[in-house]
Amino acid sequence: MMIAPFLLLAAAADDALPRRPHSHIHAAGEIDETQGPVLLEVTYTGEVMANVAGGLKRRARYLDNLDIVLEADLEATLGWRGAEAHVYGLYNNGASISNAVGDVHAVSNIETGIQTI
Known part of the structure; x- marks a missing residue:
């Protein structure tokens, strides 16, 4: 199991800083101007892979x-001028498919080789 939480706090006196958080780049006109000072994004990826021929084992x-x-605009939520918070959590799980394939480079970029469930 791999769990990696990160917390980043930033404060600046520059009034040119954006006043609301976002975790990725947006195309022009894509941002919803009614978005509040807190952003929560959850992304889940699940993969089913099988070695059906060749390799070391079929499985x-x-x-x-x-x-x-x-992400949070701490000025809007707490009154801390120019401050923002960014928290990122990552969880990966699953038995290794690479052990069955016998590859040199991992078959999946989310593989950790450690099964927790």
Whole structure:
């Protein structure tokens, strides 16, 4: 199991800083101007993979990945001028498909090789 929480706090006196958080780049006109000062994004990825021919062993594996992003404009929520918070959590799970395939480079980019469930 891999769980990696990160917390980043930033404060600046520059009035040119954006006043609301976002975790990725937006195309022009894509941002909803009614978005509040707190952003929560949850992304789940699940993969079913199988080695059906060749390799070391024939077997199937299920891999999963959970990403959680929380961002907050601390000026709007707490009154801390120019401050923002960014929290990122990552959880990966699943038995290795690479052990069945016998590859040098991982078959899946979310594989950790450690099964927790």
